[in-house]
Amino acid sequence: MSNHDTESLKRQREQEDRQRALQKLNQAKDLSVLLSMPEGRRFLRRLLHLCGVYRISYVAGDTHATAYREGARNIGNLYLAEIQAQPELFFQLITEDDPHDYSK
Known part of the structure; x- marks a missing residue:
């Protein structure tokens, strides 16, 4: 690999890192707007x-239903x-009185 190729790969990786960081920042802003x-x-x-x-994801006797629920739960956990x-907004989310309380 030549020096030019190494520099080109380095610039490409740096550009990808910047794009990922920007995407993560935009996602955090989007979530802040929702919250x-x-x-x-x-x-x-x-x-x-x-x-x-x-x-709990477990469904007695049904490994497929358990796996399905665990997949959905994984998305929710993400x-x-x-x-x-975003602690302040999370606190507001969990303490706010909601007439449509979905936990019931």
């Missing part, structure tokens, strides 16, 4: 409920981790 609105918080509470982040990265 700043009552409708967005309601939507996220419903999403987390539907994904089953607060329930979003939950992103939400928890």
Whole structure:
């Protein structure tokens, strides 16, 4: 590999790193916008409920249903981790009185 090829690969990796960082920043901003609105918080509470982040995935005697639920729960946990990265907004999400409480 020539010096030119090495430099080219290095620039390409740096560009990809910048793009990933920008994408992550944009995703955090998008989530902040959702969490700043009552409708967005309601939507996220419903999403987390539907994904089953607060329930056990196990379905007795049905490994396929368990795997399905665990996959949905994994998606919910990914979003939950992103939400928890913004502590003030997460606190508001979990403490806000919601007449459409999906945990019941």
